[in-house]
Amino acid sequence: MAFTLHPRLEADTTWLGDLPLCRVLLSKEDIGPWLILVPKIEGITEIHHLSDDDQVRFIKESSSLATVLEQKSHPDKINIGALGNMVSQLHIHHIARFQDDVAWPGPIWGNTKGIIREDAQQDDTASQWKAHLSSIDGFVEA
Template sequence: MHFTLHPRLAADTTILGDLPLCRVLLSKEALGPWLILVPRKDNLTEIHHLPQDEQFQLMRESSAVAALLETDYQADKINVGALGNLVPQLHIHHIARFQSDIAWPGPVWGKTDGTQREDAVQQALAEELRAELATIDGFIPS
């Protein structure tokens, strides 16, 4: 199966690995942790374009990632969203939100200062998350 990650997603994230349907990415944005699920299907822009069984699989993977963020990071709220206005490739954001974060209580879109994690911090968080994601059935780390 051929799959190409949108260049903007590739530039703005670190690849953590793959679930049965989705590639799992960690945003470099210094907020969260902020994970992004991208179904490994080329030319896919909307959830409803997936066959029903893959829609269900996406929901299972999304729910597992949201539960992981909530439990492991004691987030005050998990924001989940699929906007796609700048990057048309279907991708679903999963953001651990905290009352202390820069955008609280509003949405993060356009409300952060664009600060990215330092490389060493990003890599340490990526390794931590790979270990946590390994508890989800079917996760293969990159």
């Protein structure tokens, strides 16, 4: 079965590229940066549903993404979470948080203004993150 991205993730993000296991997405919400990893395996809803090898790869890809996010954004904190209450397809959020962001110190969910970047700004932000992510072994730009 071919991998398909959940329609909500498709609508709310820009595809940056792929790592060996995961698709890398950039949220369109104007906060963060907010990056999302989605394993390219159909029907997976939980991390423990991945094979042992894929669990290890998932954590390594998440750690590599978080490292680049930290190096390029210099956040006060990185929030990493896999909630899946609205989108059951397994995905993990990586959000750079700053003490002056709209939701600090609370969680992002339900605490932002929901402002979406203009298309040109999203394209520029996506281009910047594609360049940043090129330092991760195995990243292939979309």
